[in-house]
Amino acid sequence: MARALDDPVSDTALTAVALNRFEYNRILERLGRPPNDLELGMFGALWSEHCGYKHSKALLRRLPTDSPRLLVRAGDENAGVVDIGDGMAIVFKIESHNHPSAVEPFEGAATGVGGIIRDIFTMGARPIALFDSLRFGPLDDARNRYLANGIVGGVGSYGNCVGIPTVGGEVVVEDCYAGNPLVNAMCVGLLRHQDLMLAEASGEGNPLILVGADTGRDGIQGATFASVEDPESSARGVVQVGNPFLEKLLIEACLEALSTDAIIGLQDLGAAGLTSSSVESAARAGAGVEIDVAKISRRAANMTPYEVMLSESQERMLVVAESGRESEVIDVFDKWGLHSDVIGSVTSDGSVTITESGKTVAHVPIEHLNEPPEYRLAVEFPDYLAGASALDISAIPEPKNVGEALLSLLSAPNIASKECIYRTYDQTVGSNTVAGPGADAAVLRIKGTERAIALSTDGNGRACYLNPKAGGAMAVAEAARNVVCAGARPIAITNCLNFGSPSDPMVYYQLYETIEGIAEACEAFGIPVTGGNVSLYNEAAGRQIYPTPVIGMLGLLENVETTTGIGFAAEGDVVAVMGDLAGSLDGSEFLKHFHGLIKGMLAIDLDREVAVQKACSAAIEAGLLRSAHDISDGGLAVALAESCFAGGVGVNVDSVPTEARIDELWFGESPSRILVSISPKHRSRLLDLTASVNVPLHIIGRVGGDRLKLARNADVSLDEARQIWSSGLANVLSGRMEAQYT
C-alpha cells in the first residue's frame, strides 16, 4: 500500500481527490512520508471545500456567534442549539444539496432532506419541522422543469414518509440557476436541555457502533464531487439513494437509545461518510479512533477499505457507547429492526487507525486531517458591478394601467402562489403547525408550554448580485421581518451560502462582501449565527450563479396566542404601511418582469429596519394588529393582494400621498416596510406607538368588498386576481404554458 518517496503521485490522481500539488506537498510535510491511496482519499475528503471550508473559513470568522441563548458554541457541533426557555431548546441548521440535485434531482433533493434531519436528531433533538429553499432556472426550458419537478418530488417524498412537516421555504426562478438548481434544506428540532448529546468520541476503549444501512459503493467521493465545477460531467453514481423509512427508524431508535444514558457520543454519517464522522468525533474529544473495516456490513462484495471509508451510503449513524453497556444500546436498535456492528473503539493516541482484519491500512494523526489549509485571496472590486448598478429610471416609462401590471406580475413564477408545490408536502404532521407555507413565517407551538417558535428562510440572489453587502444584510433583515410579522422576536440564524467558484476573484469578492453584510445585520439585530453550510462551485456552462445566501431565521413568541397572520381579517379595518410608503425599483421583480432589467443600487438602513421591526413587534404584543405582512417581492401592490387572498376580502386604498412615481409606489421593493391592518378603534394608539419610535405610519385605506382598488388607477376583481396568482407557477411548472415575459 505504501507509496515510495520516489514514486510521485500523478496530477490525475490528485485531481480525482480534489487536491492540488501545494496541498499534496503539505501532506508530505506533515506526515513525513507519502500517504497511501486510502490516506490520500481521506485527506481529499476532509480537505475538500465541502468538509474543510478552506476558502470560506477565514471569512466566516467575521460572523457574530455570541449569545447567552446558545448552548453550544457555533460551528463546534452538528447544529446550533438555542435556549427558548422552560428548559427547552431549539436545534436547527440549513444545508445545501445543490450538486447532487443537478445530476439526479429526485434522490439529490431527498438525500439533502435526509442529511439535514440526521444533523438534528444526532444531537438528541426530535425533528419538528423542515423548510426547503429551492432555486431553479427558467421553467420554459424542459431540462429545468425536469429538475424542478424531480426536486420537489424528492423533498416531498422524503419529508412526508419520515413524518416531519414541511412548513416553509422558497421557490425562486432566475436564469442563473439553469443547470445548477439550489436545494437548501433546513431542519428544526426540539429538545430538553438535559437531553443534549454531543458528537464526541471520548473515553479510551469505548466501542464505536455503526448503525443503520449497510455500506455500499454509493456516493464515494461525494464530498469532493461537490467541490469541483461542472458536476454534470461526473457520473450519476456519486449521488446517493435515500430511504426515508430507514431514517424514521433511526430517529426513533436513536432517541430511545439516548434515553438509556449508555451513549457517550452520536454522529451522523454525511459527506465523506465514516472518514469524516469518526475523525470529527475524535477531534472534538481530542482522542483517537481505531476502526476495522472488515467488521462493517457491506451492500456489495469485494469493497476495498478505501471504498468502505469513503462511502456516503445514507441513513447511517456512528454511536460511541459506554464500554460494557453496548448491549443496552444494541438492544434498542434490534427492537427497531436496525442492524448494528461494533466496528472499533476510541483510542488515546490522537490518530485515526484503519485496519482490515488486523492489518493496518491507514494511520494518520487526526490533527493533520482536521486542519486543512486555509486560503485568503485578494478582495478586488469586480468590473460588472459598476455597470449593474447604473440604472436610469427616467428612461423607463411609468405603467399606464396599474391593474393590468399587477395582474401580470401576480402570474410571474417568483410572485405567484407556491401552493402547487407545497400542497404535495405534509404540513401538519406533528400537530404543532399554527401557520404553515403561504404565511410570512411558519409558526409552531411548543407542546406543554405557552410558547411558539416562528421560522423563515429567505435569500435574495439578485440583490446580492447587485450589491453583495447590502444583499447579505437585506436577506437577514427580510427573514427577521417575516418572523416579526408572525408575532415573534428574532433570536438566532443559521445560513447557507451558495456561491460560484472561489477561484474567480468576482466570486471571492461576493463571498467576502455578503458575509460582511450578514454580519452587520446580525449585529444590528443582536442575534448570533449558530452555524450553517457553504456551497461553492455552483456554476453551469461556465456561468456563475448569483451569490445566494439563504438565511434561516428563528424567532420566539412568549405566547402562541399573540401570533398574527398576513390576511386581512375584517371589513372596515384600517390598512396602513409601517415605514416608507413608496419603494425603490432597483433590483425589483417589476424591472425584471416588464423591462428585462437586473440593475440598480441597493441599500438598507439597518437602524430604520430594526426600528420598524420593533414597532411591529410592540404593536402585535399590545394586541393592536389584525394582520401584518412583509412588503417584499412585487412591492406594496402585491403585498396588498396577498393580504386580500389570505383574508378572502378586498381592499380600497384611497390615500397614497407621495411624490414617487406610480411604479415606485405600487411595485418598489425597498426593505423596512410592513403592511398592517387594525381595528379602527386602535388607530390612534398605533399612530402614537409608531410616532414614539420615529417610525412613519401611513394610513392608506380600508379592508372591504370583493375588489382590489388602488388609488391612481387600479380596480380589479379579487377573484380574477386570485385565479391568475394561483395558476401562474402551476402553469409553467407543468409545461402547460411558457413563462410569459411582457
Add this chain to the structure above:
Amino acid sequence: MKACVVVFPGSNCDADTYHALKEVAGFDTDLRWHGDTDLEKYDLIVIPGGFAYGDHLRAGAIAHFAPAMRSVGEAAKRGVRILGICNGFQVLLEAGLLPGAMLRNDSLQFRHQWVDLRVESTETPFTAACGQGQVLRMPIAHGEGNYFADPETLRQMGHERRIVFRYSDEEGNVDPAHNPNGSAENIAGIIDEGGNVMGMMPHPERCSESILGGTHGALIWRSLGL
C-alpha cells in the same frame, strides 16, 4: 375510556394521536408496539397515520400481518371500537376489516390540504356528537386516498348508512369539484357492518385544538366519550 394507539415501524401520527386522545379527549391512553398482542383491556384501539413499514409493496400491505393486528381483528369481533386514520384506514382495508381498497390519488401526487366533509351518518359511536349533514373541516395528507369499491359494495354501504363522511364544499354539497383524490362517491370515511370499525382519510388528531386552525376533530373524541 381506555384507549391505545398501535405503533408500527414507520407510523408517524402515533404521537399526535396519543396527544389528542390523552390531552384533548382526556382518555386513559397507551402507545402499544406492533408486536404486542395483549390488547384485550382497551375500549378503543386507534391505528394511526404514517407509512407503516414504509408503505412497501403498497400502503398497509405489510402492516396487516403484524401480531397486533390479529388482536385488533379479535377485538373488532368483540365489538371494541377500532378507528383507522389515513394509513390506519389503509391497514384496516388490507386486513379485511373494512371493504374496498385505496388507489393512488387521481392527481398522482401526495396531497396535503384542508377539506370539508359532510357527516353522512351520526348513528355511529364516532360521530354521535355531530349533526346530521354537519360540515367538518379537517386536513388530509396522503398519496393513496382514492377509495375504490365495486358498485354492489358501494350500493350496499349506502343502503346500510355505512358511508360516514363524504368530501364536500363548505355548504355540504357533494360534487366532483370537491373530491381531492378521486374517491368513489367522494367517500372519505366508512364503517363496518358491525358499526364499530371506522376508517377515515382526514386527520381529526390534527384539528382538535383551536390553535391548530380548527376543532372539528374533537367531535370524534367527544362522540366516543358519550
